[in-house]
Every structure is written in C-alpha cells, then in structure tokens.
Amino acid sequence: MMTASDFMTLLNNEDLSLVIERYPITLDFLANYRLSDIATDRLLLDALMGVEDEILEEFGFEPYDLLYNLAIFLKTFSETRTTIDGVTSITINGGINKLKQPENISLTISAGEVISVVGPTGSGKSRLLNDIECLAQRDTPTRRQIMINNRSLDDTQRFEMDGKLVAQLSQNMNFVMDLTVREFLEMHAKCRLSPNVNEVVETCFSCANDLAGEKFSDDTKVTQLSGGQSRALMIADTAFMSDSPIVLIDEIENAGIDRREAILLLAKREKIIFVSTHDPLLALNADKRIIIKNGGIDRIIETSTEERQSLVLIEKLDNQLLKLRNHLRSGDLITKELINL
Amino acid sequence: MKLITIAGPPSSGKTAVILKLIETLKMPLGSIGVVKFDCLTSFDNLSYEAAQVPVQMGFSGKTCPDHYFVSNIEDAVQWGIESGFKLLITESAGLCNRCSPYINSIASICVIDNLSGVNTPRKIGPMLKFADIVVVTKGDIVSQAEREVFAFNIKQVNLTARIIFINGITGQGTFMLAKYLKNTLEIDTIRDMRLRFTTPAAVCSYCTGETRIGEPHQRGMLKKMEFKK
Ligand SMILES: Nc1ncnc2c1ncn2[C@@H]1O[C@H](COP(=O)(O)OP(=O)(O)OP(=O)(O)O)[C@@H](O)[C@H]1O
Ligand SMILES: Nc1nc2c(ncn2[C@@H]2O[C@H](COP(=O)(O)OP(=O)(O)O)[C@@H](O)[C@H]2O)c(=O)[nH]1
Ligand SMILES: [Mg+2]
Ligand SMILES: [Mg+2]
Ligand SMILES: [Zn+2]
Ligand SMILES: [Zn+2]
Numbered sequence: 001m002m003t004a005s006d007f008m009t010l011l012n013n014e015d016l017s018l019v020i021e022r023y024p025i026t027l028d029f030l031a032n033y034r035l036s037d038i039a040t041d042r043l044l045l046d047a048l049m050g051v052e053d054e055i056l057e058e059f060g061f062e063p064y065d066l067l068y069n070l071a072i073f074l075k076t077f078s079e080t081r082t083t084i085d086g087v088t089s090i091t092i093n094g095g096i097n098k099l100k101q102p103e104n105i106s107l108t109i110s111a112g113e114v115i116s117v118v119g120p121t122g123s124g125k126s127r128l129l130n131d132i133e134c135l136a137q138r139d140t141p142t143r144r145q146i147m148i149n150n151r152s153l154d155d156t157q158r159f160e161m162d163g164k165l166v167a168q169l170s171q172n173m174n175f176v177m178d179l180t181v182r183e184f185l186e187m188h189a190k191c192r193l194s195p196n197v198n199e200v201v202e203t204c205f206s207c208a209n210d211l212a213g214e215k216f217s218d219d220t221k222v223t224q225l226s227g228g229q230s231r232a233l234m235i236a237d238t239a240f241m242s243d244s245p246i247v248l249i250d251e252i253e254n255a256g257i258d259r260r261e262a263i264l265l266l267a268k269r270e271k272i273i274f275v276s277t278h279d280p281l282l283a284l285n286a287d288k289r290i291i292i293k294n295g296g297i298d299r300i301i302e303t304s305t306e307e308r309q310s311l312v313l314i315e316k317l318d319n320q321l322l323k324l325r326n327h328l329r330s331g332d333l334i335t336k337e338l339i340n341l
Numbered sequence: 342m343k344l345i346t347i348a349g350p351p352s353s354g355k356t357a358v359i360l361k362l363i364e365t366l367k368m369p370l371g372s373i374g375v376v377k378f379d380c381l382t383s384f385d386n387l388s389y390e391a392a393q394v395p396v397q398m399g400f401s402g403k404t405c406p407d408h409y410f411v412s413n414i415e416d417a418v419q420w421g422i423e424s425g426f427k428l429l430i431t432e433s434a435g436l437c438n439r440c441s442p443y444i445n446s447i448a449s450i451c452v453i454d455n456l457s458g459v460n461t462p463r464k465i466g467p468m469l470k471f472a473d474i475v476v477v478t479k480g481d482i483v484s485q486a487e488r489e490v491f492a493f494n495i496k497q498v499n500l501t502a503r504i505i506f507i508n509g510i511t512g513q514g515t516f517m518l519a520k521y522l523k524n525t526l527e528i529d530t531i532r533d534m535r536l537r538f539t540t541p542a543a544v545c546s547y548c549t550g551e552t553r554i555g556e557p558h559q560r561g562m563l564k565k566m567e568f569k570k
Contacts, residue, residue: 029497032463032498054564072500076500126513130513133513155520158517163504163506177458234486237484238485
C-alpha cells in the first residue's frame with residue numbers, strides 16, 4: 001500500500017513519463033489543471049518550470065502544492081475499496097408503521113437472494129428502500145434499523161458506505177452521455193480502476209446483448225439505444241461493473257427485456273436484490289416477498305411450492321402476451337385463435 | 342445561529358434541496374431563514390414563501406454574484422441574528438465558475454446535477470473544489486453507471502468532500518445531509534473570517550462600464566489570448 005509520502009518520493013525521483021505509465025490516471029489530473037501538454041521526460045517539478053506561472057496561479061497553486069496534490073490524488077485513486085467488499089448479509093429490524101404500531105419483524109437477507117416488495121401505491125415501498133439506502137438506525141420516521149453482516153453501524157460507517165452500498169435501477173432512468181456503448185463501458189471501467197478493461201467491457205457488452213430483445217453493436221451511441229436495450233446495458237453494467245453489493249429495482253415491468261434472466265444475472269453475481277413490483281412473474285421469482293401496508297412491513301411470505309409451480313402457468317400467460325405484442329408490432333390482426341391458450 | 346452556504350450552477354437543484362433539507366430538519370417555523378444571491382432575477386422567493394420560509398433576495402446586477410456575496414454576507418448574518426433564526430442558509434448561483442462563496446469553517450455545500458454532463462465536475466473549479474459536501478441531484482433520471490462516473494469525476498477535483506446523492510423532488514438523501522450538518526459551527530458574527538479562495542481581480546475597463554471594443558479602449562488587468570499560427 002503506497003502512502004502519500006511514498007508517492008511524493010516517486011514524484012521526486014522518477015520522470016513524469018514513468019509515473020504516467022504506472023498510474024495512467026495521472027493524465028486526468030494533469031488535464032484537470034490544463035497541463036496536458038507538459039513535458040514528461042523529466043521530473044514533474046522540473047517540468048512545471050516550463051509552465052506559464054499564470055496557469056498555476058489561476059488554480060491557486062505553487063509548483064510544490066501541485067506535486068503534493070498529485071501525491072494525494074494518486075493515493076486516493078490507488079486505494080482498493082474495502083468498506084463495501086465484505087457485505088454478505090443485511091438485516092431489517094422492524095420499526096413502526098404509519099399508525100405507530102410495531103412491525104415486530106427481523107429479516108436477514110444474504111448475498112444472492114432476491115426479495116420482492118409489494119403493496120398498494122403510497123403504502124411505503126419506496127420508504128423501505130430509502131431506509132436501506134441510508135442505513136437507517138432507528139432515526140428515520142419508520143424507526144427501522146438496518147444492519148450489515150449482523151452489525152449495527154455508527155454514523156462514521158454510514159457515511160463511508162453512503163452512496164456506494166446501493167445501486168439503483170428504474171424505468172425512468174436514461175443514458176445522457178454522448179458516448180458509444182464501447183466508450184461508455186470503457187469509461188466506467190476506468191473509473192473502477194479495473195486492471196483488465198477489455199475483458200470486463202467485452203463481458204458486459206455480450207451479456208447486455210443476450211438480455212436485450214434486439215441486438216445492438218458496440219459503436220451505437222448509448223443515447224440511441226431503445227428502452228429495452230438501455231435497460232439491458234444498465235443491468236449488465238450493474239452486474240459486472242458496479243461495486244455496490246445491494247441493488248434496488250423499482251418497476252421494470254415494461255422494460256422490453258428478459259426480466260427473469262436479468263434478475264438471475266444479478267443474483268448470480270452475489271448481489272442482494274430488492275425488487276419493488278406489481279408483476280406476478282417478478283414477485284414470484286423472488287425467494288421471499290415483503291408485504292407493505294400502512295407504511296409498515298405487514299408480512300413476509302416465502303414463495304411456496306404451489307406458487308413456484310404456478311409460475312409455469314404465469315410464464316405461459318406472459319409469453320402469450322408477449323406474442324400478442326409482437327403480432328401487434330408487426331402489423332398483424334389479433335384473432336381469437338391467437339388469444340386462445 | 343448556524344450558517345450554511347450553498348452554491349451551484351443555475352437549475353442544479355439548490356432551491357429544491359434547501360426546501361427538502363428544511364423539511365427534514367423539522368425545526369419550528371420561522372427558525373430557519375434563507376438569503377438568495379443571484380444575478381439579475383430569480384423566482385426562488387416564491388418557492389420559499391410558499392414553504393413559509395423567511396427569505397431575502399439580493400441581485401448583483403453588474404458584478405459577479407460571488408463578489409456581491411462577500412460584500413453582503415456580514416449584513417445577511419446580522420439580519421439572521423436579529424430575526425432570531427437558529428439557522429441561516431445562503432443560496433448563490435455560481436455563474437462565472439471562477440469564484441466561490443465559501444468561508445473557512447462555515448459549512449459549504451456545492452449542488453450539481455447529473456444531467457450537466459460527466460465532465461462538468463472537472464470544469465466547475467473552486468465552487469466544487471473548496472466545498473465540504475457535494476450534493477448530486479437528478480440521479481433519478483440517469484443510469485447508475487453515469488452516477489458512478491460522475492461521482493468519480495467529482496472526487497478527482499475534490500478528494501475530501503463528502504458526496505451525497507439527493508433527489509430534489511422526493512427528498513431522498515436529505516436525511517444524510519441533515520445528519521452531516523448537525524455539527525455546524527455556531528456563530529454570532531463572521532467579521533474577520535476568510536474566504537476559502539480569492540475572487541478574481543475585476544479591474545479592467547469593462548468592469549467599469551466600458552462597452553467599446555478594441556485595443557485602445559482596454560485598460561487595467563487584461564488577459565489576452567494567444568492565437569497560434
Ligand atoms: N412507517 C412510516 N411512518 C411514517 N411515514 C411513512 C412510513 N412509511 C411510509 N411513510 C410515508 O408515506 C409516504 C408514501 O410512501 P412511499 O412513497 O414509500 O409509497 P410507495 O409504496 O413507494 O408508493 P408508490 O407505489 O406510489 O411508489 C411517504 O411520504 C413515506 O415517507
Ligand atoms: N428529476 C429531478 N428533478 C430535480 C431534482 N432536483 C431538482 N429538480 C428540478 O430541477 C429544477 C431546478 O431546480 P431548482 O431547485 O430551482 O434549481 P436552482 O436554480 O439550483 O435553485 C426544478 O424543476 C426541480 O424540480 C432531482 O433530483 N430530480
Ligand atoms: Mg414508490
Ligand atoms: Mg434556486
Ligand atoms: Zn465570479
Ligand atoms: Zn473587467
């Protein structure tokens with residue numbers, strides 16, 4: 001593990017070109033300070049002599065400050081994350097519902113499990129997902145407590161995990177970057193400091209194509225992907241590139257992708273998955289489902305054998321509907337024969 | 342009284358975040374006040390008034406809103422104390438990307454939104470670089486991957502800030518922000534405190550009303566571009 005002062009030593013003893021070779025992210029740092037054209041065949045401090053004073057001045061820097069900042073920068077971005085690596089289970093300890101009645105529930109969910117959350121609109125499904133996201137410690141209106149690996153968390157730990165624990169996916173999300181699929185995946189891989197960018201990009205790309213109804217090429221702009229293709233890419237990306245051990249999925253009913261495959265993929269990657277849904281197919285594919293009423297967890301139902309068996313029928317119904325949709329798309333008339341099961 | 346300064350590009354969600362924060366803090370009506378610093382005009386007073394939050398508006402007109410901020414912040418604090426607030430929040434629109442209204446030891450928050458483009462954090466400058474907390478809004482409409490890239494780019498510019506994702510419409514995330522602000526410094530004046538970053542010298546002839554274009558009319562501190570052949 002390199003410390004900041006190790007990096008200072010490196011910067012003081014090696015040419016910039018070598019630093020860049022070992023830590024390519026140095027280029028980003030230089031670009032941030034408009035120093036992309038700096039000479040690299042010498043020490044950074046020497047190279048800075050050739051830079052107009054004005055540039056450093058505008059950023060409020062002396063050459064030495066810049067050196068120090070780069071050292072800290074490199075240290076920060078070469079740290080391998082540890083806080084969220086070891087999340088193997090989360091536990092929801094019940095609080096109170098909107099009528100102030102106790103929930104009397106403690107539910108532990110392990111990596112690889114899929115939980116669906118069902119309940120009428122306004123009942124508190126999103127609230128539950130929020131409690132998970134902020135790692136509530138009996139300090140939100142619901143008084144729930146969320147534990148990680150059977151342990152409660154103090155504020156420092158919560159802040160550390162905040163923003164990294166949970167990946168979210170919903171119907172309303174779109175891509176806004178002006179990049180091709182490949183560029184997009186490479187950029188994300190770079191941010192994760194992946195050592196083998198090409199491999200992970202390839203995996204993501206082919207997996208997204210398997211999930212999507214219609215295939216797409218890697219030079220398509222992400223903003224031009226269809227709804228289904230976007231969703232497929234987002235899921236593959238979350239599965240292979242996101243560090244977050246927990247995935248919250250809100251309404252992907254009409255996503256135009258293979259929903260079961262998508263969830264299965266995430267589960268196989270040892271994520272803990274919550275799906276807020278009204279779709280019987282998704283709900284029954286989960287291991288358990290949380291029933292929300294009046295802002296509280298009313299019950300937890302384990303998917304029964306009977307329910308699992310009826311999944312086969314539901315899948316049939318679902319395929320039937322899918323067929324009808326496809327007929328509609330291709331301009332056919334919908335006949336009684338088509339509807340007959 | 343506590344003081345929090347909030348800055349960010351136009352329409353990044355500052356007002357939305359402040360209103361949700363006030364809601365989350367659950368303090369008695371009238372114990373939180375807002376001062377809005379803007380350039381030419383703003384309709385934020387309507388939003389604050391609708392939420393029964395006492396608000397003062399100031400328009401910088403010809404000068405940069407952050408210069409304007411520094412010249413008026415002491416009076417703003419006085420107003421807050423005289424009004425009996427427990428908390429005063431300032432909202433200022435960062436427009437020139439070169440200034441920032443942050444003061445040493447006063448909680449400083451930068452609000453930016455996910456829609457502004459993934460490289461934006463690398464371009465914003467001191468407003469982002471010197472913030473204690475960076476609030477990122479509008480995560481509800483972009484992909485998880487873009488949120489992650491965005492956060493990564495923020496971190497490149499500000500290694501130490503806390504990054505908090507907030508949905509300005511539902512308020513999701515404000516809980517953590519409120520928690521963060523619990524230990525904000527109590528003040529009774531800010532006289533002699535210091536800005537975290539110098540505001541740039543604005544002393545060219547155009548600062549003082551010159552409108553004619555061309556070399557003969559340019560005086561004072563000038564910065565000329567170099568056009569390569
Ligand atoms: N236990 C509780 N105590 C107090 N307030 C609660 C509780 N549970 C939920 N609420 C509040 O009830 C409101 C509605 O909840 P929420 O938005 O989570 O519903 P939802 O099930 O997600 O609805 P939809 O299906 O429309 O998305 C929210 O303001 C939420 O904060
Ligand atoms: N979808 C979405 N819209 C938001 C979010 N935060 C703010 N907005 C909207 O963005 C617009 C600008 O917000 P406003 O608070 O006025 O921005 P300000 O100029 O920075 O104060 C408003 O229409 C808000 O409703 C968010 O998290 N998600
Ligand atoms: Mg909801
Ligand atoms: Mg505003
Ligand atoms: Zn300015
Ligand atoms: Zn000027």
